[in-house]
Amino acid sequence: MRIDPQLATLRGDPASQRAVQLRLEGIRDEWLAGEAAPVRAALAEYGRGAKFAELEALRNLVEQQGEAHSFVDAMMRPMTAALAEAPLGQIPFRHQKSGHFSTLELMRSGRAGLTLITYEEFDQPSASAGFASGDLHEVVLAGAADVRHLELLEENATHAAIDCTTRRVVASDTLRCTGPGETRLVERVHGRLVMLRIARTDENPKETRQYALDDGRLIHRASGSREESRREMAMALLGRMGRKDAAPVLAELAGEGSAHIRWQSLRECLALDSGAGFDALCRVAAGPADPLAVPAGALRAQLAEAYPQLLERSAEACPA
The missing domain is CATH 1.25.40 (Serine Threonine Protein Phosphatase 5, Tetratricopeptide repeat)
Structure with missing residues (x-):
């Protein structure tokens, strides 16, 4: 087995590895206690059931141009600088990557979460769409994409009538889906798309439904809890x-x-x-x-x- 020299060095010096991780965690904690504190408090209220429109700190992220950029930048600049010096450090947020889609969960409280989302370039229209309980508020930080907004007009045990509209979104544009009758699909990304998402699940979520877009037939049902x-x-x-x-x-x-x-x-x-x-x-x-x-x-x-x-x-x- 070949072990990269950087990994071998880090493996042989656990104190250095620990120091790097403590530095990254310190940047996160400082951001959460400083720049992100008002948003964190508002997200806690949102997670307990408060109305989005009543929470100024969250509303500003979506509605005030440049607010979301400043919010994310206050964390990303020192974090990426630290990672440039220690590229094998682990960013102290929950994160995952699947194909062209990546997420970085910045904070979570109760039923609400604030997540940074990235889409790599792709062009693949969806054949189906899933509808789930909850609210979604997103603002585009960078890039451009073709997004399809879908709304359930009528549904029964086997089929649904779905209204679809497609739009091009660019930096500072916003997207909203409220309730189990709305969803959105990112169908084509031009270069790279970065978005900040504020989402909340319902207190008593309904089951999710997956419908084919060509004829509206029901493909799958699953518990929303x-x-x-x-x-x-x-x-x-x-x-x-x-x-x-x-x-x-x-x-x-x-x-x-x-x-x-x-x-x-x-x-x-x-x-x-x-x-x-x-x-x-x-x-x-x-x-x-x-x-x-x-x-x-x-x-x-x-x-x-x-x-x-x-x-x-x-x-x-x-x-x-």
């Missing part, structure tokens, strides 16, 4: 591990949360223990006010026809 997403992944893992001992817990969870996560609980419970799962399915089907009663009743009938032995063992819990 991080907690429910974690729960869904945990249930799927238990199912793949064949943990039958988890079936009683899954049966109980079938009565908690959104319709989506409850249905997933039923599915995983049925896969692990058909008896316990069928009993839970019968309980859901028996609730006239339960939004899952009808699909649960239909599935119960299908399973009872295919596997009549389920009715025999569950005669008391689920009379056919």
